Amino acid sequence: MSSSSSSGGDADWKPVPPCGCGWQHYRAIKMEWHAHPLGIGTKLQILNAHILATTMFGPAGLVTVSTLVPGDKRHHAVLVYFICGACSKVNRCTYDFSNHGKENRWGYYGRSLQLMAVTNLYFSYEKVEDVFRGMWTKYSLHGGNCKDWxxxxxxxxxExxxxxxLWNNFWRVAHTVLFGEWRTQS
Known part of the structure; x- marks a missing residue:
C-alpha cells in the first residue's frame, strides 16, 4: 500500500550491503512477513486518496472513502535471510511492493508493527529471485497493494x-533404495 521509500522514515530503513562473496553462495534460511509503520509521504498519499474519492463521488464520502481506501494503514514487506556458504555471513534482503512497483534491496526495516508470518527455508538465492521476477507488478490501493503482494x-x-x-527427499530415498543403503530401524 505504501511506497517503500516513503515508509522508510517511520519504519527506520537500514541498508546493509551483502558480503560480496557472490549470490551463487547464498541460501535462504528464513523468511519473515512484516507490517511496518507508514512514512509521512505514504500517509499523505492516503489522505489525498480520501480527498480525491470524496471529491469524485460527492458528499456520500464516508461510505465511499472507506470502501476505496483499505483499513490497513501499514506497509507490508517480506524479509529473507540468506546465509553465505563462503563466509557464513547472514545477508538480509527485503522484498517490497508499492505504487512505484516491486523492488528487492539489501537491508531491512528496523521497526515492525507486527510479524505476520515466519518460516524456515533452505532455498537458493536464485530461486527466490525467480519467484520475485514472476510476481505481478500492477499496484492498486484496493486489491493489489503491498499487503496482497x-x-x-x-x-x-x-510453496x-x-x-x-519434497523432491530432494524423494531422490534421497530413491538413491538409498537403489544402492542398498536404505536401513530399517531395529
Missing part, C-alpha cells in the same frame, strides 16, 4: 521451497 510472495516462495524439499 507480500502475502502472495511469501506463499509462493514457501517453491516445499516442492524442492
Amino acid at each position: 507480500a502475502c502472495d510472495f511469501y506463499n509462493r516462495v514457501n 517453491k521451497c516445499e516442492e524442492e524439499r
Whole structure:
C-alpha cells in the first residue's frame, strides 16, 4: 500500500550491503512477513486518496472513502535471510511492493508493527529471485497493494521451497533404495 521509500522514515530503513562473496553462495534460511509503520509521504498519499474519492463521488464520502481506501494503514514487506556458504555471513534482503512497483534491496526495516508470518527455508538465492521476477507488478490501493503482494510472495516462495524439499527427499530415498543403503530401524 505504501511506497517503500516513503515508509522508510517511520519504519527506520537500514541498508546493509551483502558480503560480496557472490549470490551463487547464498541460501535462504528464513523468511519473515512484516507490517511496518507508514512514512509521512505514504500517509499523505492516503489522505489525498480520501480527498480525491470524496471529491469524485460527492458528499456520500464516508461510505465511499472507506470502501476505496483499505483499513490497513501499514506497509507490508517480506524479509529473507540468506546465509553465505563462503563466509557464513547472514545477508538480509527485503522484498517490497508499492505504487512505484516491486523492488528487492539489501537491508531491512528496523521497526515492525507486527510479524505476520515466519518460516524456515533452505532455498537458493536464485530461486527466490525467480519467484520475485514472476510476481505481478500492477499496484492498486484496493486489491493489489503491498499487503496482497507480500502475502502472495511469501506463499509462493514457501510453496517453491516445499516442492524442492519434497523432491530432494524423494531422490534421497530413491538413491538409498537403489544402492542398498536404505536401513530399517531395529
